[in-house]
Amino acid sequence: xxxxxLSGNPNSIVVDMASAVVCKxxxxxxxxxxxxxxxxxxxxxxxxxxxxxxxxxxxxxxFLGIALNGKVAGRASQVRVATEGVFSIPIAAAAxxxxxxxxxxxxxxxxxxxxxxxxAILVATANLAIGxxxxxxxxxxxxxxxxxxxxxxxxGPQTMA
Amino acid sequence: xxxxxxxxxxxxxxVDVASAIAVYKGDLMIQSxxxxxxxxxxxxxxxxxxxxxxxxxxxxxxFLGIALEDKLAGKAKAVQVAxxxxFEIPITAAAxxxxxxxxxxxxDDDSGHTPPANQRALAVAAANRSFGxxxxxxxxxxxxxxxxxxxxxxxxxxxxxx
Numbered sequence: 046x047x048x049x050x051l052s053g054n055p056n057s058i059v060v061d062m063a064s065a066v067v068c069k070x071x072x073x074x075x076x077x078x079x080x081x082x083x084x085x086x087x088x089x090x091x092x093x094x095x096x097x098x099x100x101x102x103x104x105x106x107x108f109l110g111i112a113l114n115g116k117v118a119g120r121a122s123q124v125r126v127a128t129e130g131v132f133s134i135p136i137a138a139a140a141x142x143x144x145x146x147x148x149x150x151x152x153x154x155x156x157x158x159x160x161x162x163x164x165a166i167l168v169a170t171a172n173l174a175i176g177x178x179x180x181x182x183x184x185x186x187x188x189x190x191x192x193x194x195x196x197x198x199x200x201g202p203q204t205m206a
Numbered sequence: 207x208x209x210x211x212x213x214x215x216x217x218x219x220x221v222d223v224a225s226a227i228a229v230y231k232g233d234l235m236i237q238s239x240x241x242x243x244x245x246x247x248x249x250x251x252x253x254x255x256x257x258x259x260x261x262x263x264x265x266x267x268x269f270l271g272i273a274l275e276d277k278l279a280g281k282a283k284a285v286q287v288a289x290x291x292x293f294e295i296p297i298t299a300a301a302x303x304x305x306x307x308x309x310x311x312x313x314d315d316d317s318g319h320t321p322p323a324n325q326r327a328l329a330v331a332a333a334n335r336s337f338g339x340x341x342x343x344x345x346x347x348x349x350x351x352x353x354x355x356x357x358x359x360x361x362x363x364x365x366x367x368x
Binding site: 054143145181192205 | 215219221237242243245266270333334358359360363365366
């Protein structure tokens with residue numbers, strides 16, 4: 046089961062996507078930093094950088110939110126994206142974690158592969174994160190309840206004063 | 207009158223609380239340092255540290271939100287906790303204060319290092335000691351304040367402007 050919205054006001058926005066791009070509901074969406082200002086699912090990230098942390102920071106820096114609807118390839122259209130809200134998101138390397146644990150995106154190899162659109166893993170710092178855990182996880186859990194914070198519209202997850 | 211929710215999306219979460227602990231609706235809830243999988247009302251804080259400012263900072267650092275329901279002692283039950291929203295909260299040492307005034311917790315004597323009170327707020331000077339911000343001016347005679355809260359654990363807590 047993929048990512049789904051559980052609760053909270055998603056403060057949704059509409060994002061333009063290139064015709065060739067496929068987007069599924071629940072995909073993490075990032076802003077193309079190039080001249081076009083289009084959004085796309087995180088797995089389309091152009092530069093995969095040097096390691097998982099730099100991939101996660103690149104996602105964090107351009108994170109728009111999570112897609113609420115889909116788009117097929119070959120059709121130029123707009124996708125509605127939640128910039129906030131509590132989502133159930135599949136997780137890699139589950140571990141017992143308390144409320145407040147930061148989560149970022151994971152990729153396919155734990156190295157410098159492109160991020161996966163619907164897979165999260167706990168991270169140590171807010172500059173790698175897309176959200177915070179709002180329900181404790183157990184070591185056997187396959188999904189986590191994560192409150193997301195769009196970096197582009199609200200500055201992303203914040204650390205305390 | 208105790209703390210009550212006035213308006214705004216409360217972004218509620220469920221918090222596990224140890225069976226022996228009672229929770230009253232309106233209590234300030236914090237995450238346990240010893241076992242972060244559970245929470246409890248602020249008055250159960252284990253370490254009362256050296257003075258009110260450090261008590262307030264300890265509460266800020268572990269602040270989950272405000273309980274939306276009661277729990278009896280002796281009953282194992284998760285409690286719904288609001289992580290945001292505007293609450294009417296009893297205050298001590300009332301003074302005329304403008305919108306934007308920061309509020310942290312009070313304690314028994316509002317000066318020493320006793321545990322925080324569960325349903326009382328006190329004006330503070332810095333965001334690292336606060337759990338919310340005033341959204342309606344107070345007068346010197348007021349006994350309650352309208353405070354917008356921010357759960358530190360799920361929102362990063364109260365922020366100051368850049």
